[in-house]
Amino acid sequence: MVRLRDGLSALAFLAPFLVFYLLFLVYPFGLGIWISFHDWELVGSFREWIGLWNYEDMFADPQFWRAVRNTLTFAAMTVPVMVGLALLLALGLNRQTRIHGALRAIFFTSNVLSVTVVTLIWIMVLSPDRGLIAQLFRSLGLEPIAFLASTTWAMPAIVATTVWWGIGFPMILFLAGLQQIPGELYEAARLDNASPWRRFTRITLPALRRTFVLVAILQVIGQLQIFGQVLIMTGGGPSQSTRSLVQTIYETGFADWQLGYASAMSLFLFVVMFVASMAQLYIARQED
Template structure:
Protein backbone atom coordinates (compact mmCIF):
# COMPACT_ATOMS: atom_id res chain seq x y z
CA UNK A 1 0.00 0.00 0.00
CA UNK A 2 2.83 2.39 0.86
CA UNK A 3 4.59 1.71 -2.46
CA UNK A 4 1.37 2.22 -4.40
CA UNK A 5 0.78 5.51 -2.62
CA UNK A 6 4.29 6.74 -3.43
CA UNK A 7 3.83 5.79 -7.08
CA UNK A 8 0.51 7.59 -7.17
CA UNK A 9 2.12 10.71 -5.81
CA UNK A 10 5.19 10.65 -8.03
CA UNK A 11 3.39 11.16 -11.33
CA UNK A 12 4.33 13.63 -14.08
CA UNK A 13 1.31 15.71 -13.18
CA UNK A 14 2.37 15.83 -9.55
CA UNK A 15 5.95 16.71 -10.49
CA UNK A 16 4.64 19.51 -12.67
CA UNK A 17 2.66 20.87 -9.75
CA UNK A 18 5.72 20.74 -7.51
CA UNK A 19 7.92 22.65 -9.92
CA UNK A 20 7.05 26.26 -10.55
CA UNK A 21 6.11 27.35 -14.01
CA UNK A 22 9.11 29.10 -15.67
CA UNK A 23 6.77 31.70 -17.11
CA UNK A 24 5.70 32.71 -13.61
CA UNK A 25 9.34 33.58 -12.81
CA UNK A 26 9.42 36.06 -15.67
CA UNK A 27 6.11 37.46 -14.48
CA UNK A 28 7.50 37.96 -11.00
CA UNK A 29 10.60 39.59 -12.45
CA UNK A 30 8.45 42.19 -14.19
CA UNK A 31 7.29 43.43 -10.80
CA UNK A 32 10.91 44.07 -9.79
CA UNK A 33 12.00 45.77 -13.01
CA UNK A 34 10.48 49.24 -12.24
CA UNK A 35 12.29 49.38 -8.90
CA UNK A 36 15.57 48.25 -10.46
CA UNK A 37 15.29 50.88 -13.20
CA UNK A 38 14.60 53.68 -10.71
CA UNK A 39 17.37 52.42 -8.40
CA UNK A 40 19.92 52.36 -11.22
CA UNK A 41 18.91 55.75 -12.62
CA UNK A 42 18.75 57.58 -9.29
CA UNK A 43 21.63 55.91 -7.42
CA UNK A 44 24.01 53.81 -9.49
CA UNK A 45 24.25 56.16 -12.49
CA UNK A 46 24.78 59.35 -10.41
CA UNK A 47 27.35 57.52 -8.29
CA UNK A 48 29.26 56.44 -11.38
CA UNK A 49 29.03 59.90 -12.96
CA UNK A 50 30.21 61.51 -9.73
CA UNK A 51 33.20 59.20 -9.59
CA UNK A 52 34.06 59.97 -13.23
CA UNK A 53 33.60 63.70 -12.62
CA UNK A 54 36.04 63.51 -9.70
CA UNK A 55 38.74 62.49 -12.19
CA UNK A 56 38.15 65.55 -14.38
CA UNK A 57 39.20 69.18 -14.35
CA UNK A 58 35.92 70.84 -15.32
CA UNK A 59 35.80 74.39 -16.68
CA UNK A 60 32.12 75.20 -16.43
CA UNK A 61 32.38 78.61 -18.12
CA UNK A 62 34.21 77.23 -21.14
CA UNK A 63 32.15 74.05 -21.15
CA UNK A 64 35.24 71.83 -21.29
CA UNK A 65 36.70 69.11 -19.12
CA UNK A 66 40.11 67.47 -18.95
CA UNK A 67 40.94 64.05 -17.53
CA UNK A 68 43.50 64.50 -14.75
CA UNK A 69 43.26 61.17 -12.91
CA UNK A 70 43.61 61.29 -9.14
CA UNK A 71 45.03 64.83 -9.03
CA UNK A 72 41.88 66.14 -7.33
CA UNK A 73 42.27 63.55 -4.58
CA UNK A 74 45.94 64.43 -4.12
CA UNK A 75 45.03 68.10 -3.88
CA UNK A 76 42.48 67.26 -1.19
CA UNK A 77 45.16 65.58 0.91
CA UNK A 78 47.23 68.78 0.99
CA UNK A 79 44.25 71.15 1.37
CA UNK A 80 44.17 72.44 4.98
CA UNK A 81 40.56 73.57 4.67
CA UNK A 82 39.48 70.10 3.52
CA UNK A 83 41.41 68.42 6.33
CA UNK A 84 39.76 70.79 8.79
CA UNK A 85 36.33 69.98 7.35
CA UNK A 86 37.01 66.25 7.74
CA UNK A 87 38.17 66.78 11.30
CA UNK A 88 35.09 68.87 12.13
CA UNK A 89 32.76 66.27 10.61
CA UNK A 90 34.25 63.38 12.58
CA UNK A 91 34.26 65.46 15.76
CA UNK A 92 30.60 66.29 15.24
CA UNK A 93 29.70 62.62 14.67
CA UNK A 94 31.55 61.63 17.84
CA UNK A 95 29.74 64.36 19.77
CA UNK A 96 26.24 63.51 18.60
CA UNK A 97 25.84 59.80 17.82
CA UNK A 98 26.47 58.44 21.35
CA UNK A 99 24.23 61.17 22.77
CA UNK A 100 21.45 60.25 20.35
CA UNK A 101 21.64 56.61 21.46
CA UNK A 102 21.74 57.39 25.19
CA UNK A 103 19.12 60.15 25.23
CA UNK A 104 16.83 58.36 22.78
CA UNK A 105 16.93 55.18 24.88
CA UNK A 106 16.48 57.10 28.14
CA UNK A 107 13.44 58.96 26.83
CA UNK A 108 11.97 55.75 25.47
CA UNK A 109 12.39 53.98 28.82
CA UNK A 110 10.75 56.86 30.68
CA UNK A 111 7.87 57.34 28.23
CA UNK A 112 7.17 53.66 27.54
CA UNK A 113 3.91 53.69 29.46
CA UNK A 114 0.23 53.77 28.47
CA UNK A 115 -2.03 56.74 29.00
CA UNK A 116 -2.67 60.17 27.57
CA UNK A 117 0.06 61.86 29.60
CA UNK A 118 2.74 59.57 28.19
CA UNK A 119 1.36 60.01 24.67
CA UNK A 120 1.42 63.79 25.08
CA UNK A 121 5.03 63.76 26.23
CA UNK A 122 6.02 61.51 23.32
CA UNK A 123 4.35 63.94 20.92
CA UNK A 124 6.17 66.89 22.50
CA UNK A 125 9.60 65.28 22.27
CA UNK A 126 8.97 64.03 18.73
CA UNK A 127 7.45 67.32 17.57
CA UNK A 128 10.79 69.09 17.11
CA UNK A 129 11.94 66.37 14.68
CA UNK A 130 9.38 67.43 12.07
CA UNK A 131 10.62 71.04 12.00
CA UNK A 132 12.81 72.22 9.14
CA UNK A 133 16.42 73.15 9.73
CA UNK A 134 15.60 76.79 8.94
CA UNK A 135 13.04 77.01 11.74
CA UNK A 136 15.33 75.23 14.19
CA UNK A 137 18.27 77.54 13.51
CA UNK A 138 16.01 80.60 13.69
CA UNK A 139 14.78 79.55 17.13
CA UNK A 140 18.29 78.96 18.40
CA UNK A 141 19.56 82.20 16.91
CA UNK A 142 17.01 83.98 19.12
CA UNK A 143 18.45 82.08 22.07
CA UNK A 144 22.14 82.63 21.24
CA UNK A 145 21.96 86.14 19.76
CA UNK A 146 24.72 88.36 21.21
CA UNK A 147 23.39 91.14 23.42
CA UNK A 148 19.68 90.47 22.95
CA UNK A 149 19.22 86.69 22.93
CA UNK A 150 17.71 84.58 25.70
CA UNK A 151 21.14 83.44 26.87
CA UNK A 152 22.34 87.05 27.04
CA UNK A 153 19.24 88.11 29.01
CA UNK A 154 19.77 85.29 31.52
CA UNK A 155 23.43 86.26 31.89
CA UNK A 156 22.54 89.90 32.51
CA UNK A 157 19.84 88.94 35.01
CA UNK A 158 22.30 86.79 36.97
CA UNK A 159 24.99 89.47 36.82
CA UNK A 160 27.57 87.31 35.07
CA UNK A 161 29.56 88.21 31.93
CA UNK A 162 27.82 87.31 28.68
CA UNK A 163 29.29 84.40 26.77
CA UNK A 164 28.38 83.72 23.13
CA UNK A 165 29.39 80.11 22.38
CA UNK A 166 29.06 80.44 18.60
CA UNK A 167 31.80 83.08 18.54
CA UNK A 168 34.46 80.85 20.11
CA UNK A 169 36.24 78.03 18.31
CA UNK A 170 36.20 75.66 21.28
CA UNK A 171 32.44 75.84 21.85
CA UNK A 172 30.96 76.63 18.42
CA UNK A 173 30.76 73.05 17.11
CA UNK A 174 29.57 71.56 20.46
CA UNK A 175 26.83 74.19 20.47
CA UNK A 176 25.72 73.09 17.01
CA UNK A 177 25.76 69.53 18.34
CA UNK A 178 23.42 70.58 21.18
CA UNK A 179 21.07 72.20 18.67
CA UNK A 180 21.09 69.05 16.54
CA UNK A 181 20.37 66.76 19.50
CA UNK A 182 17.48 69.01 20.58
CA UNK A 183 16.16 68.87 17.03
CA UNK A 184 16.37 65.16 16.16
CA UNK A 185 16.32 63.31 19.52
CA UNK A 186 12.67 62.41 18.96
CA UNK A 187 13.43 60.06 16.06
CA UNK A 188 15.69 57.60 17.95
CA UNK A 189 13.25 57.82 20.85
CA UNK A 190 10.42 56.54 18.64
CA UNK A 191 12.60 53.74 17.26
CA UNK A 192 13.50 52.63 20.77
CA UNK A 193 9.86 52.83 21.85
CA UNK A 194 8.86 50.51 19.03
CA UNK A 195 11.58 48.05 20.07
CA UNK A 196 10.68 48.17 23.77
CA UNK A 197 7.04 47.41 23.04
CA UNK A 198 8.06 44.20 21.28
CA UNK A 199 9.68 42.70 24.40
CA UNK A 200 7.41 40.06 25.98
CA UNK A 201 6.07 41.16 29.36
CA UNK A 202 6.52 37.63 30.69
CA UNK A 203 10.27 38.24 30.87
CA UNK A 204 9.78 41.21 33.18
CA UNK A 205 7.28 39.28 35.30
CA UNK A 206 9.78 36.46 35.72
CA UNK A 207 12.50 38.97 36.68
CA UNK A 208 10.16 40.53 39.26
CA UNK A 209 9.50 37.10 40.79
CA UNK A 210 13.27 36.61 41.10
CA UNK A 211 13.56 40.02 42.84
CA UNK A 212 15.88 41.31 40.11
CA UNK A 213 16.93 44.94 40.43
CA UNK A 214 16.05 47.50 37.76
CA UNK A 215 19.66 47.68 36.59
CA UNK A 216 19.92 43.90 36.31
CA UNK A 217 16.60 43.76 34.45
CA UNK A 218 17.83 46.44 32.07
CA UNK A 219 21.21 44.81 31.38
CA UNK A 220 19.97 41.21 31.19
CA UNK A 221 16.57 41.61 29.49
CA UNK A 222 15.97 45.03 27.97
CA UNK A 223 19.34 45.80 26.42
CA UNK A 224 19.94 42.36 24.82
CA UNK A 225 16.40 42.41 23.43
CA UNK A 226 16.85 45.76 21.69
CA UNK A 227 20.48 45.38 20.62
CA UNK A 228 19.53 45.39 16.95
CA UNK A 229 17.69 48.68 17.41
CA UNK A 230 20.68 50.19 19.20
CA UNK A 231 22.91 49.28 16.26
CA UNK A 232 20.28 50.56 13.80
CA UNK A 233 20.01 53.92 15.57
CA UNK A 234 23.80 54.25 15.70
CA UNK A 235 24.11 53.52 11.96
CA UNK A 236 21.26 55.83 10.95
CA UNK A 237 22.48 58.73 13.07
CA UNK A 238 26.11 58.28 11.97
CA UNK A 239 25.05 58.46 8.32
CA UNK A 240 22.83 61.47 8.99
CA UNK A 241 25.40 63.41 11.02
CA UNK A 242 28.13 62.87 8.44
CA UNK A 243 25.87 64.99 6.24
CA UNK A 244 25.87 67.98 8.59
CA UNK A 245 25.24 71.13 6.57
CA UNK A 246 22.20 73.29 7.32
CA UNK A 247 22.83 73.97 11.00
CA UNK A 248 26.49 74.86 10.47
CA UNK A 249 25.82 77.09 7.48
CA UNK A 250 22.90 78.99 9.01
CA UNK A 251 24.32 79.40 12.51
CA UNK A 252 28.02 80.10 11.85
CA UNK A 253 28.63 79.75 8.08
CA UNK A 254 31.65 77.61 8.92
CA UNK A 255 33.19 80.06 11.38
CA UNK A 256 34.84 81.13 13.49
CA UNK A 257 38.10 80.42 11.66
CA UNK A 258 36.66 77.37 9.84
CA UNK A 259 36.10 75.60 13.17
CA UNK A 260 32.54 74.55 12.24
CA UNK A 261 32.84 74.01 8.49
CA UNK A 262 31.70 70.40 7.79
CA UNK A 263 32.55 68.30 4.77
CA UNK A 264 29.21 68.83 3.04
CA UNK A 265 29.59 72.60 3.27
CA UNK A 266 33.07 72.27 1.80
CA UNK A 267 31.60 70.29 -1.10
CA UNK A 268 28.89 72.90 -1.63
CA UNK A 269 31.29 75.86 -1.55
CA UNK A 270 33.87 74.33 -3.88
CA UNK A 271 31.19 73.25 -6.33
CA UNK A 272 28.76 76.17 -6.36
CA UNK A 273 30.86 79.10 -5.22
CA UNK A 274 34.28 78.31 -6.67
CA UNK A 275 32.83 76.33 -9.62
CA UNK A 276 35.43 73.57 -9.32
CA UNK A 277 33.06 70.67 -9.89
CA UNK A 278 35.74 68.02 -10.30
CA UNK A 279 37.34 68.99 -7.00
CA UNK A 280 33.92 69.07 -5.33
CA UNK A 281 33.04 65.64 -6.74
CA UNK A 282 36.28 64.21 -5.35
CA UNK A 283 35.41 65.51 -1.90
CA UNK A 284 31.94 64.00 -2.26
CA UNK A 285 33.44 60.60 -3.05
CA UNK A 286 35.57 60.84 0.09
CA UNK A 287 32.46 61.59 2.13
CA UNK A 288 30.70 58.60 0.58
CA UNK A 289 33.66 56.38 1.49
CA UNK A 290 33.57 57.58 5.11
CA UNK A 291 29.85 56.86 5.38
CA UNK A 292 30.27 53.44 3.78
CA UNK A 293 33.07 52.55 6.20
CA UNK A 294 30.89 53.58 9.12
CA UNK A 295 28.04 51.35 7.98
CA UNK A 296 30.40 48.39 7.44
CA UNK A 297 31.94 48.80 10.90
CA UNK A 298 28.53 48.97 12.57
CA UNK A 299 27.36 45.87 10.69
CA UNK A 300 30.52 44.02 11.72
CA UNK A 301 30.03 44.95 15.37
CA UNK A 302 26.41 43.78 15.24
CA UNK A 303 27.37 40.44 13.68
CA UNK A 304 30.16 40.00 16.25
CA UNK A 305 27.68 40.66 19.05
CA UNK A 306 25.24 38.09 17.68
CA UNK A 307 27.93 35.41 17.29
CA UNK A 308 29.27 35.97 20.81
Protein backbone atom coordinates in the same frame (compact mmCIF):
# COMPACT_ATOMS: atom_id res chain seq x y z
CA MET B 1 6.26 27.71 -18.17
CA VAL B 2 4.82 28.50 -14.75
CA ARG B 3 8.25 29.51 -13.45
CA LEU B 4 8.81 31.78 -16.44
CA ARG B 5 5.44 33.46 -15.90
CA ASP B 6 6.17 33.92 -12.18
CA GLY B 7 9.58 35.35 -12.99
CA LEU B 8 8.13 37.82 -15.47
CA SER B 9 5.47 38.85 -12.97
CA ALA B 10 8.10 39.44 -10.29
CA LEU B 11 10.20 41.46 -12.74
CA ALA B 12 7.17 43.55 -13.68
CA PHE B 13 6.56 44.41 -10.01
CA LEU B 14 10.24 45.21 -9.46
CA ALA B 15 10.69 47.20 -12.67
CA PRO B 16 9.50 50.62 -11.36
CA PHE B 17 11.80 50.39 -8.34
CA LEU B 18 14.75 49.17 -10.45
CA VAL B 19 14.29 52.02 -12.93
CA PHE B 20 14.30 54.66 -10.19
CA TYR B 21 17.17 52.93 -8.36
CA LEU B 22 19.36 52.81 -11.45
CA LEU B 23 18.37 56.28 -12.64
CA PHE B 24 18.65 58.21 -9.38
CA LEU B 25 21.23 56.21 -7.38
CA VAL B 26 23.47 53.96 -9.47
CA TYR B 27 23.88 56.30 -12.45
CA PRO B 28 24.65 59.47 -10.38
CA PHE B 29 27.10 57.50 -8.23
CA GLY B 30 28.96 56.19 -11.26
CA LEU B 31 28.90 59.61 -12.91
CA GLY B 32 30.32 61.17 -9.75
CA ILE B 33 33.25 58.74 -9.79
CA TRP B 34 33.87 59.53 -13.48
CA ILE B 35 33.74 63.29 -12.88
CA SER B 36 36.24 63.00 -10.01
CA PHE B 37 38.93 62.03 -12.53
CA HIS B 38 38.39 65.20 -14.57
CA ASP B 39 38.91 68.91 -14.39
CA TRP B 40 35.18 69.47 -14.84
CA GLU B 41 33.59 72.90 -14.72
CA LEU B 42 30.04 73.20 -13.42
CA VAL B 43 29.02 75.62 -16.18
CA GLY B 44 30.42 75.30 -19.65
CA SER B 45 31.77 72.46 -21.74
CA PHE B 46 35.32 72.26 -20.40
CA ARG B 47 36.16 68.63 -19.58
CA GLU B 48 39.74 67.42 -19.17
CA TRP B 49 40.92 64.03 -17.93
CA ILE B 50 43.46 64.55 -15.13
CA GLY B 51 43.49 61.12 -13.49
CA LEU B 52 44.21 61.19 -9.77
CA TRP B 53 45.19 64.86 -9.55
CA ASN B 54 41.99 65.81 -7.76
CA TYR B 55 42.70 63.19 -5.10
CA GLU B 56 46.32 64.29 -4.78
CA ASP B 57 45.23 67.90 -4.32
CA MET B 58 42.58 66.82 -1.83
CA PHE B 59 44.97 64.90 0.41
CA ALA B 60 47.43 67.81 0.32
CA ASP B 61 44.80 70.46 1.08
CA PRO B 62 44.88 71.64 4.74
CA GLN B 63 41.40 73.17 4.36
CA PHE B 64 40.02 69.76 3.40
CA TRP B 65 41.58 68.09 6.45
CA ARG B 66 40.29 70.83 8.73
CA ALA B 67 36.78 70.21 7.39
CA VAL B 68 37.23 66.45 7.92
CA ARG B 69 38.40 67.04 11.49
CA ASN B 70 35.46 69.34 12.23
CA THR B 71 33.01 66.83 10.77
CA LEU B 72 34.42 63.91 12.75
CA THR B 73 34.46 66.02 15.91
CA PHE B 74 30.83 66.96 15.40
CA ALA B 75 29.82 63.34 14.83
CA ALA B 76 31.79 62.16 17.87
CA MET B 77 30.02 64.75 20.03
CA THR B 78 26.54 64.24 18.61
CA VAL B 79 26.09 60.50 18.05
CA PRO B 80 26.69 59.26 21.65
CA VAL B 81 24.46 62.01 23.07
CA MET B 82 21.73 61.31 20.52
CA VAL B 83 21.76 57.55 21.13
CA GLY B 84 21.96 57.77 24.92
CA LEU B 85 19.38 60.53 25.33
CA ALA B 86 16.98 58.84 22.89
CA LEU B 87 17.19 55.62 24.91
CA LEU B 88 16.54 57.46 28.18
CA LEU B 89 13.53 59.25 26.71
CA ALA B 90 12.17 55.99 25.29
CA LEU B 91 12.52 54.28 28.67
CA GLY B 92 10.78 57.14 30.43
CA LEU B 93 7.94 57.42 27.91
CA ASN B 94 7.28 53.71 27.43
CA ARG B 95 3.91 53.90 29.16
CA GLN B 96 0.41 53.52 27.72
CA THR B 97 -1.09 56.66 29.23
CA ARG B 98 -2.39 59.89 27.71
CA ILE B 99 0.28 62.06 29.30
CA HIS B 100 3.07 59.82 28.02
CA GLY B 101 1.49 59.78 24.57
CA ALA B 102 1.34 63.59 24.58
CA LEU B 103 4.98 63.81 25.67
CA ARG B 104 6.04 61.43 22.89
CA ALA B 105 4.29 63.68 20.38
CA ILE B 106 5.95 66.79 21.84
CA PHE B 107 9.45 65.31 21.67
CA PHE B 108 8.86 64.10 18.11
CA THR B 109 7.43 67.42 16.90
CA SER B 110 10.83 69.09 16.51
CA ASN B 111 11.89 66.31 14.15
CA VAL B 112 9.35 67.41 11.51
CA LEU B 113 10.59 71.02 11.41
CA SER B 114 12.86 72.14 8.59
CA VAL B 115 16.50 72.91 9.26
CA THR B 116 15.82 76.59 8.51
CA VAL B 117 13.14 76.87 11.18
CA VAL B 118 15.23 74.99 13.75
CA THR B 119 18.37 77.05 13.21
CA LEU B 120 16.49 80.37 13.30
CA ILE B 121 14.91 79.35 16.62
CA TRP B 122 18.30 78.50 18.10
CA ILE B 123 19.98 81.60 16.70
CA MET B 124 17.44 83.61 18.68
CA VAL B 125 17.88 81.42 21.77
CA LEU B 126 21.68 81.75 21.64
CA SER B 127 21.73 85.49 20.83
CA PRO B 128 24.03 87.30 23.30
CA ASP B 129 21.74 90.36 23.25
CA ARG B 130 18.15 89.20 23.69
CA GLY B 131 18.46 85.41 23.68
CA LEU B 132 16.87 83.19 26.30
CA ILE B 133 20.23 81.93 27.56
CA ALA B 134 21.60 85.48 27.69
CA GLN B 135 18.67 86.54 29.87
CA LEU B 136 19.31 83.56 32.14
CA PHE B 137 22.98 84.51 32.47
CA ARG B 138 22.10 88.11 33.32
CA SER B 139 19.62 86.98 35.96
CA LEU B 140 22.48 85.05 37.59
CA GLY B 141 24.81 88.04 37.42
CA LEU B 142 26.94 86.51 34.66
CA GLU B 143 28.12 87.96 31.38
CA PRO B 144 26.31 86.44 28.35
CA ILE B 145 28.39 84.35 25.96
CA ALA B 146 28.32 84.89 22.20
CA PHE B 147 28.14 81.17 21.52
CA LEU B 148 28.11 81.30 17.73
CA ALA B 149 31.01 83.78 17.61
CA SER B 150 33.27 81.72 19.87
CA THR B 151 35.69 79.10 18.56
CA THR B 152 35.16 77.22 21.82
CA TRP B 153 31.36 77.26 22.01
CA ALA B 154 30.22 77.36 18.37
CA MET B 155 30.53 73.62 17.80
CA PRO B 156 28.78 72.63 21.07
CA ALA B 157 25.99 75.07 20.18
CA ILE B 158 25.48 73.36 16.83
CA VAL B 159 25.56 69.98 18.57
CA ALA B 160 22.83 71.10 21.01
CA THR B 161 20.73 72.39 18.11
CA THR B 162 21.09 69.12 16.23
CA VAL B 163 20.23 66.98 19.25
CA TRP B 164 17.13 69.07 19.99
CA TRP B 165 16.09 68.80 16.35
CA GLY B 166 16.71 65.12 15.70
CA ILE B 167 16.10 63.36 19.02
CA GLY B 168 12.53 62.36 18.13
CA PHE B 169 13.30 59.78 15.44
CA PRO B 170 15.79 57.60 17.39
CA MET B 171 13.47 57.86 20.40
CA ILE B 172 10.64 56.37 18.31
CA LEU B 173 12.91 53.57 17.12
CA PHE B 174 13.85 52.69 20.70
CA LEU B 175 10.19 52.85 21.73
CA ALA B 176 9.33 50.41 18.96
CA GLY B 177 12.08 48.08 20.18
CA LEU B 178 10.96 48.32 23.81
CA GLN B 179 7.38 47.48 22.91
CA GLN B 180 8.53 44.29 21.19
CA ILE B 181 9.97 42.89 24.43
CA PRO B 182 7.52 40.39 26.00
CA GLY B 183 6.17 41.62 29.33
CA GLU B 184 6.42 38.08 30.70
CA LEU B 185 10.19 38.43 30.88
CA TYR B 186 9.91 41.38 33.25
CA GLU B 187 7.24 39.61 35.32
CA ALA B 188 9.48 36.59 35.72
CA ALA B 189 12.40 38.81 36.67
CA ARG B 190 10.30 40.57 39.33
CA LEU B 191 9.27 37.20 40.78
CA ASP B 192 12.98 36.39 41.06
CA ASN B 193 13.49 39.70 42.93
CA ALA B 194 15.66 41.13 40.17
CA SER B 195 16.48 44.79 40.70
CA PRO B 196 15.49 47.42 38.08
CA TRP B 197 19.14 47.77 37.06
CA ARG B 198 19.48 44.02 36.62
CA ARG B 199 16.29 43.89 34.54
CA PHE B 200 17.66 46.70 32.40
CA THR B 201 21.06 45.10 31.83
CA ARG B 202 19.85 41.48 31.50
CA ILE B 203 16.61 41.95 29.54
CA THR B 204 16.26 45.42 28.01
CA LEU B 205 19.75 46.01 26.64
CA PRO B 206 20.18 42.55 25.05
CA ALA B 207 16.74 42.82 23.45
CA LEU B 208 17.61 46.25 22.02
CA ARG B 209 20.95 45.22 20.53
CA ARG B 210 19.76 45.33 16.92
CA THR B 211 17.92 48.60 17.52
CA PHE B 212 21.13 50.07 18.95
CA VAL B 213 23.01 49.09 15.80
CA LEU B 214 20.31 50.58 13.55
CA VAL B 215 20.14 53.85 15.48
CA ALA B 216 23.93 54.17 15.67
CA ILE B 217 24.40 53.57 11.93
CA LEU B 218 21.65 56.03 11.00
CA GLN B 219 23.08 58.66 13.32
CA VAL B 220 26.66 58.24 12.08
CA ILE B 221 25.55 58.52 8.45
CA GLY B 222 23.32 61.50 9.23
CA GLN B 223 25.76 63.47 11.38
CA LEU B 224 28.67 63.01 8.98
CA GLN B 225 26.54 64.89 6.44
CA ILE B 226 26.09 67.95 8.67
CA PHE B 227 25.45 70.98 6.47
CA GLY B 228 22.35 73.10 7.01
CA GLN B 229 22.94 73.96 10.67
CA VAL B 230 26.53 75.04 10.01
CA LEU B 231 25.70 77.03 6.88
CA ILE B 232 22.91 79.03 8.52
CA MET B 233 24.19 79.41 12.08
CA THR B 234 27.90 80.10 11.60
CA GLY B 235 28.71 79.87 7.89
CA GLY B 236 31.63 77.64 8.88
CA GLY B 237 33.13 80.17 11.28
CA PRO B 238 34.42 81.53 13.46
CA SER B 239 37.91 81.01 12.01
CA GLN B 240 36.73 77.91 10.10
CA SER B 241 36.16 76.10 13.40
CA THR B 242 32.79 74.68 12.35
CA ARG B 243 33.25 74.26 8.59
CA SER B 244 31.98 70.80 7.66
CA LEU B 245 33.03 68.54 4.82
CA VAL B 246 29.66 68.81 3.06
CA GLN B 247 29.86 72.60 3.22
CA THR B 248 33.32 72.42 1.68
CA ILE B 249 32.02 70.13 -1.07
CA TYR B 250 29.10 72.46 -1.73
CA GLU B 251 31.25 75.59 -1.96
CA THR B 252 33.89 73.87 -4.08
CA GLY B 253 31.35 72.59 -6.57
CA PHE B 254 28.79 75.38 -6.72
CA ALA B 255 30.79 78.48 -5.75
CA ASP B 256 34.20 77.67 -7.22
CA TRP B 257 32.78 75.53 -10.08
CA GLN B 258 35.39 72.82 -9.44
CA LEU B 259 32.99 69.92 -9.90
CA GLY B 260 35.72 67.30 -10.31
CA TYR B 261 37.42 68.27 -7.06
CA ALA B 262 34.06 68.36 -5.24
CA SER B 263 33.23 64.89 -6.59
CA ALA B 264 36.51 63.54 -5.24
CA MET B 265 35.72 64.89 -1.78
CA SER B 266 32.19 63.46 -2.02
CA LEU B 267 33.59 60.02 -2.79
CA PHE B 268 35.90 60.32 0.22
CA LEU B 269 32.91 61.12 2.45
CA PHE B 270 31.02 58.13 1.03
CA VAL B 271 33.95 55.83 1.84
CA VAL B 272 34.11 57.14 5.42
CA MET B 273 30.38 56.57 5.96
CA PHE B 274 30.53 53.13 4.35
CA VAL B 275 33.49 52.03 6.48
CA ALA B 276 31.86 53.33 9.68
CA SER B 277 28.60 51.51 8.90
CA MET B 278 30.34 48.23 8.03
CA ALA B 279 32.45 48.44 11.21
CA GLN B 280 29.35 48.80 13.37
CA LEU B 281 27.65 45.89 11.62
CA TYR B 282 30.75 43.74 12.07
CA ILE B 283 30.98 44.56 15.78
CA ALA B 284 27.29 43.79 16.25
CA ARG B 285 27.65 40.42 14.53
CA GLN B 286 30.65 39.54 16.66
CA GLU B 287 28.65 40.31 19.78
CA ASP B 288 25.77 38.15 18.54
